[in-house]
Amino acid sequence: MAEESRDSLEAVRAEKLKRIAGLGIDPWGQRFDDHRAIADVRALDVAKPQEGETPEPGPAVRIAGRIMLRRGQGKVVFLEVRDWTERIQVFIGKKQVGEQSWSLVDELDLGDLIGVDGTLGYTKTGELTVFATELTFLGKSLTPPPEKWHGLTDQEMRYRRRYVDLFANPESLQTFLARSKIIRTFRKVMEERGFIEVETPTMQSIAGGAAARPFTTHHNALDIDLFLRIAPELYLKRLLVGGMERVFEIGRVYRNEGISPKHNPEFTMMEAYQAYGDYHSMMDLTEALICGAIEAIGGGYQRPWGEKTVDFRAPWPRRTYHDLLREYAEVDPGDFDAVKARAERAGIATVGKDRDVVISELFEALVEDNLVGPVFVIDYPAAICPLTKRKASNPEVAERFELFVDGIELANAYTELNDPVLQETLFRSQLAGMAAEESMAKMDDDFVRALKHAMPPAGGLGVGMDRLCMLLLNKASIRDVVLFPLMRPQVSQAGAVDVEDESEI
Template identity: 45%
Template sequence: MEDKQFELRKSKLEELRAMGIDPYANGFTPENNAGELISLYVSKSPEELEEMEQSFSLAGRIVSKRDFGKSAFFHLSERTGRIQGFVQKNSVSEETFTLFRKFLDVGDFAGIRGELFKTRTGELTVRVLELFFLTKALRPLPEKWHGLQDVETRYRQRYLDLIANERTREIFKTRSKVINLIRRFLDERDFLEVETPVLHPIAGGATAKPFVTHHNALDMDLYLRIAPELYLKRLVVGGLERVYELGRTFRNEGVSTKHNPEFTMIEFYQAYATYEDLMNLIEDLVCCVVENTAGEMQVEYEDKKIDFKRPWKRINIYDALREKFGSEITEDDQFLFTKADSMGITHNGIRGKALTEIFEALFEDSLLNPAFVYGFPLDVSPLARKNDNDPEVVDRFELYICGREIANAFSELNDPIDQKKRFADQAEMKKKGEDEYHEMDNDYVSALEYGMPPTAGAGIGIDRLVMLLTNSSSIREVIFFPHLRP
């Protein structure tokens, strides 16, 4: 049997139609909003409000009702906040009063017109003079005090989560704000926002497994992008010296509290800059975002306190490892691989992989406050420029906050011959079973052959940044519709 509350609300809807009232009426345009009325009039005295004789109109969802028989209170919720309304038998027509009492349920949308007054308890309230039925909700809202708790329902029916839980609304407001701040920050510095393909013939720009899709007319497989990097750098070749793209990226990997198959990343590229310039830029950018969302330079995350105070620590991977194990770790392959094996690290004989994995295993968790980790080995950085002093490492860094990688950046490799060789080396590894390694991208190499100015670029994981700023322990809390099994 169909649910009773649903059937009842449906029959109310039919009755409304029979009475000539459209339960999904259009055309009511509110002239005011709750936030505005509260900020303008909350401090007025009851007498001042009484004298005003001004009428206001609002529209929103009815989120609570307290019925006294001949009068009733309710709360109306909309974009700017919520405000209390009061319906009195004497102040409205018979029809309106019945409409409110018998037909308007919690969850429905209504428009109201009325005047402001203060209740005995001092709450600013709209005395309803006219009521407009806007939308019938056929299903009841989640419970009023506990809200919606069930995690699965919160993710699958995010609209209910947003209706019921203030915190969820705040998280997503912060998310929007973060994105907006980043755009403004880069726009002010003369970066150009661009859009590059999501469908790639070759999945490049990162070390990750791609989603595969198929173009029917061309009868060819295409990959959802794992990074926009190689296209953005083609634009730098084209003379767009400062570009950024903020958008969705897809990686066909495991799902966890820190991984969603589609996630939001910003990448930006600046010609005539080095990775060190980008450390400073990212410090500026993240601090700007933190200051304008948290309001201070410290952020509570889980049981920790993250301090964004500058300057941020800069840690060299090789130095850190030598300090821990002595110089053998970087000079003696035997020592390195034995160490890696003893720590249960899979490296497949790739030096750089062993080094970075050992570093991560040992130091990642200790990097609470923002820290730039640099000195990455060349063989795990096929798109980064070689360091001028040490050809085994590249001019690359990662930003860690709270033990998590938030950003990755480097001076770009703009030597086409070196790039071609790096791709070839990667393709060689790929053959050996490292299937997430790059394949040869001749089209990109030929772009470099036309000359890319010295450039540095960075990618920042927006979801992870928002997690830190909203004290969210799972990436699913900061993505409206996270990936779940259907």
């Protein structure tokens, strides 16, 4: 649709808006109580006529939704009306609705919001239909909906104008309703296991709890710089010290890093901490959470993922970090000369790097993509896990796991380090090698102080909710499961935000 044509159509709709107001009707709608979800209406028991029989009227119903299709003329019009649960055909006859409601019919456009009172039944062709007896106007769409939405291949405008994507593309709406079910199920499972949901600061004076680059902001009243949180971890652990034995938080975290199909700078994470647990407790919890989410959204445990199928039936395998290195990198992690040689053959620089950093980069390069999973990778090198308790039998190994599915990390968990002396030592050694702009580039003295009051032994878990939704719902990009992903603003030559023709999105 050219710009001139769109302007012309919008002008026609603006005139209709005036005529609706001229009928004494508020074109922006009114309260419309007691309407039913269209899915519930469609589920009502209505006798379907046999061939040649006259359809019998069914129960009285009241629905509300957006007009998606229109056909017919003269004294009979058919509409398709859709709400966030389903769609249904609406029959409007001048004789059936009366003069007042019929006066609205010529002013109705695709995209308008209407309420319909009527009876449910079948047409002679067998289509379940609401036979309208009264219309209520609920909102005028001044911009025509997209004409070429079906078959769309360019995703960018679907992300930029999610409000159009949701009503024009039912699959997209169902994706986000399923995402809501997943998050709601997480809360239900956590509550059933005795956890309480808490809220911790999203603006923090020290960016801690993970290794990432933070976003910075400034608090004018206090005249201090703050960081958007990269993780809620250190605050949640303070709550363990305070006696809140099982806590979790589902919230947004922010990392000033790259954007890709698997990364968004602002994302949703669930973190949980269980006093008197360990990383094995967190594996059991992770299985319960994800299996519960699968049950909630349906579709079974063997789920499509691109061209693959992932089997989520529990229990999931538990493989040690070093065993996987031996299998896929074909090197003994204890032989550092062999590790360096293998890393260099894989194109990984080794000069000046700590042994465990080289091993970690080798693992990322040669192992992770082979982890079809779901699989728990357990027992990481301690040097790359500064917040994790060491194994009593081997202090060089940290009691940590990461959950992988098809090379994607979904969850990260520890047996939490609760020794304040060791924690302070590890913080200081970590700080020595970090650039000032990186996270945790400042000692969190208050967190160490909290540990000195005795934090119970505990297991801690973090789950990336966006990635999990992407996998369970079989979406190729994390943007497909984030309602409003971060996008570069579109600017015209004049400096104003560009507004493209929606028919071309």
